[in-house]
Amino acid sequence: MIEVFDTAAARRALARRRLHCPGCAAPLRPWGRARTRTVRDRDGAQLTFRPDRARCTGCDATHVVLDAGLLAHRGYSVGVVGQALLAAAAGLGHRRVAGQLALPEGTVRGWLRRARGSARRLHEIGVQTTVLLDPDLLPAGERTDPLTLALDALGAATLAVGRRFTHEKTDPWARINVLTRGRLLAPLPTG
Numbered sequence: 306m307i308e309v310f311d312t313a314a315a316r317r318a319l320a321r322r323r324l325h326c327p328g329c330a331a332p333l334r335p336w337g338r339a340r341t342r343t344v345r346d347r348d349g350a351q352l353t354f355r356p357d358r359a360r361c362t363g364c365d366a367t368h369v370v371l372d373a374g375l376l377a378h379r380g381y382s383v384g385v386v387g388q389a390l391l392a393a394a395a396g397l398g399h400r401r402v403a404g405q406l407a408l409p410e411g412t413v414r415g416w417l418r419r420a421r422g423s424a425r426r427l428h429e430i431g432v433q434t435t436v437l438l439d440p441d442l443l444p445a446g447e448r449t450d451p452l453t454l455a456l457d458a459l460g461a462a463t464l465a466v467g468r469r470f471t472h473e474k475t476d477p478w479a480r481i482n483v484l485t486r487g488r489l490l491a492p493l494p495t496g
């Protein structure tokens with residue numbers, strides 16, 4: 306899966322073999338489209354989309370090219386997931402988070418469990434990116450909860466990415482989604 310800020314630009318880049326395989330870095334070529342999906346966005350809005358697929362000219366792997374606001378295999382946009390993670394980091398339990406955002410309790414519980422399981426890696430990605438781009442933005446670090454630490458670090462990284470690459474107008478959660486390669490709720494490879 307490849308998270309992109311602009312799916313139309315990504316389609317043009319793909320047609321010209323200018324998108325590269327996240328696995329082996331060889332050029333990708335167009336490979337049809339994935340099925341149509343509908344997910345829920347913030348404030349209950351519905352998003353319907355049909356992502357492009359790409360196939361690697363080197364290793365033959367196929368990848369779905371996804372708008373940075375979306376997560377693979379989730380019925381909700383990354384913005385909705387982000388709202389839930391922030392509410393949990395602020396100290397709310399999954400039931401209250403679910404109630405506030407009108408989400409199923411089991412869905413929120415699953416998101417929190419997965420994000421907490423990846424919190425250390427997410428924190429590392431946030432810190433590494435911030436150190437690389439703008440170390441002055443590093444959070445002060447007096448927090449102790451791993452999820453809160455991770456979200457603080459990703460927040461700083463998002464700000465740094467926005468400033469450096471003039472992505473300030475993109476949604477911060479879309480930037481986090483690109484930074485974490487769409488794996489906010491999936492196990493992250495180490496290293």
Ligand SMILES: [Zn+2]
Pocket residue numbers: 326327328329330331361362363364365366
């Ligand atoms: Zn490849």
